[in-house]
Amino acid sequence: MSWPNLFLIAAPRAGSTQLARWLDSHPDIALAPIKEPNHFSAHEFPCDYVARHHLDDVNPARYVRSLRRRPAQFAIFRDAGHYRALFAPLTARWRCDASTTYLACPEAPAAILSACGPGARAITLTRDPVARAISHYRLALRTGRWRGSLRAAIERELSPLCPLPERFVLRPSRQAKGVTRVAAVFGPERHLALTFEEMTRDPAATLARVAAFLDVDPAGFDLSREGRNASRAPRWPALNAWAQATGLKTALRRALPPRAKRALGRIYFRDFPPPLPSREEIALLEAALAGEMEGCAA
Template sequence: MARYPQLFVVGAAKAGTSALHHYLAQHPELGMSAFKEPHHFASFTPDPRLRHMIRRYEDPAQYLALFAAHAQRRIWGESSPSYLFDEQAARRIHARVPQARLIVLLRDPVARAYSHYLMDCREGLQREAFWPALQRDYALPGKTWGGAGHCYVELGFYARQLRRYLDLFAREQLLILEFAELCAQPATTLRRVAAFLDIDPQGFAAVQAEAVNAYAQPRHALGRRLMAQQGLRRAAQALLPPGARRFIRERLLLRRSAKPAIEPQALHWLRALYAPELQALEALLGQALPSLRLELPEHPHALPDLSPQPA
């Protein structure tokens, strides 16, 4: 029988999964997938406009090839944030790997939605201001991961998403982490991960810090136009190695900057919408999650810079 990964970072989107994957990949006992988000166990079909951002490794052979370099590693793992939202992913993972270990990163859902929107603006996928974009997207029916809609609101309904996993997996198979702790205390987070996976915590001693959802915007009008050209980006993905693409993107097209403030009406509407969901989440998990309400100030001027400290 083919060996499958035993560790899945299932989400949430825009909650630090890339940084955590980066940390996990540096541990000598872990073999993380060469492609961070293979989405193998999800059920969505990506919108053609997003082919430069999303790829599904549906074929089992291609999926397992992502772990070929890690034959001697004790635990294989991957990080696909679609799995938390996708209605079929929990069942599919359980059918293949019933003893899987699952890590879930949770973030203030209001901040998650706004971070998601800012990413779409940077990628040329969104041009409206946040408040009208939020209302328009929320009204769209039948949204899926990687589909025509953005799911700004729906991706923050954590309680109903986690319930699918808790219906199938034992509670001790899930580790719930908070984005705020990963940002402020990455070493503490990684010690919890090591205990959960029964791996040597010293394996994380020399990890290189990773920026968590750092905000960047186009440097100039030309950069904005180029970022919005999906055909050009697909060609670059096909022709240029990852290092060259990263250099062009981070050094020539984008620049780091402070996040713009969220519109007050959007903040207050989302806070009210998510309040019962967060109560249901805390009841489901049997633990308080105060950081999921505190990332954004009630009277924002600028969003806080949550850059991680070295682990």
């Protein structure tokens, strides 16, 4: 019971936060308190890199020892005991891990099935490759992890020296191979493929498909729950990048209660999103993802 048995294997910026909220609203489905524990892709995140870039929203060892477990978005749970401790208190029929790093990770699907057994099921969630990449680029600007142009991000990612965790434009948008891997490992009876476009166009129909896949009551989902990631632009980009690089933002996320974080966010961010890339940069992105776009269309 302490292993999860449902995996939302989504591309980043494909709507997994919203879908996870809807899944968690159902009485037969429970989401881990850390939405993305990344246990089965942890080998792609070297320990020194995670520490240097302050990627963990929580310290996994301290978190599982804590009596008060606040929900958080992202952490690297390497230790199997720590990972299983996230799910041990969950008593719902389906216990969900919604890590967005599993789709691009070649080893993750087979590792999931090996650890969690043949009863585990997977839902893949993908998005138009170019739209996904632009959304992720704008998120990187918002968080301060990237301050350059989209062209510079693409050129850096094409370099063999670029670490895997920093390939946020092209690699996560190449989703077809990931979906094929999941489908091959889990088989047609234990894999459901969804898209961001169909989910946003008709949420009720998408959740009806999920209900049929998991054999749960479709009326159990609460569509009023919102879980979208904010896309507001920081007022002070240089300060934002410094706060991210030094770990100040991570420290504040860990220490501040939700109400204080919301109040600080109203001061720190403006009420409009980061700028869109230029048409020339978007054309460059489309050229880099041309094969993926053809595969998605097929």
